[in-house]
Amino acid sequence: MARPSTAAETPEPADENYDLAEQVGFIMRQAAQRHVSIFNEIMGSDLTPTQWAVLARLYQDGGSSQNLLGRQTAMDAATIKGVVDRLLKRKLVQTKPDPEDGRRLIVELSPAGIDYTRELLPKAETVTKVTLAPLATNQRATLVALLKQLR
Amino acid sequence: MARPSTAAETPEPADENYDLAEQVGFIMRQAAQRHVSIFNEIMGSDLTPTQWAVLARLYQDGGSSQNLLGRQTAMDAATIKGVVDRLLKRKLVQTKPDPEDGRRLIVELSPAGIDYTRELLPKAETVTKVTLAPLATNQRATLVALLKQLR
């Protein structure tokens, strides 16, 4: 395509193979942005995708240590701390020390958090449906399978 | 699966269809995280994916107004401003007022930015290759095509 307009008309071809708009990373970032946008519309802007991941994980399998919870929801120790702190402030989650390991902090849903999560489950399913809506049914499974290989 | 451990043994089945680990959004977030990790390893931690997106876009098509640049690189006005500011501080980019529109700020690569971008192009291609490495050749095109439909 074009040379940068500030290039003093250097005739060097450089690398014309590279097109930003065709790189997986760039496309994936846009797809993720659309997904988050859909998430916010359906779930309401008072809950973020990462906060929901924590609630859903705790709902499915019960409490766990904070760092383990982070690993299960794809967040590092620093990130999960902030997420848990904000859920604590809203009393959707509660913590207690692990009696078997003085280093660990056990995080679990509060009773209010259980109700809240249960109420949101149908909406969370809708988020996935709407996100995948542009694809044909068989394409949806394909996409998920391919993305799983890229983790 | 399990009920939350803090649930007072409520026998209600709730929604057992929902498994966080199977939701596109969650899987896509993990795939994106791996991609960014690969990006950092190959490109070096002094440049972020979004900063690279700006450099690559300016290299391909020359300068443009800041907000348009943001749209082309999938960032809103607030985000692109921060990215441009940081690139300005490193003198990889330069700005000037648009003579035809007093509201616009034209952003373009500096001469140093042109050289810098050109040198990084091969590495950027490698980032895409490594990201897609787990997939068979024909799967790569499929994934990209499907992701494009989700923008």
Add this chain to the structure above:
DNA sequence: GGAATATCGTTCGTATACGAACGAGGATCA
């Protein structure tokens, strides 16, 4: 011309995301 409307860039606040460093607690093994 002038009012309504739209766009541009900026700023603020909040929420991921993560590298790096730190102290406290656990596990291993000589």
Add this chain to the structure above:
DNA sequence: TGATCCTCGTTCGTATACGAACGATATTCC
């Protein structure tokens, strides 16, 4: 037992990401 190493949670700093609001400039339409 004690030294070493690992893990856990915490804090700091930096960089996206984006909604919301703002003033300045353009455009549209009467």
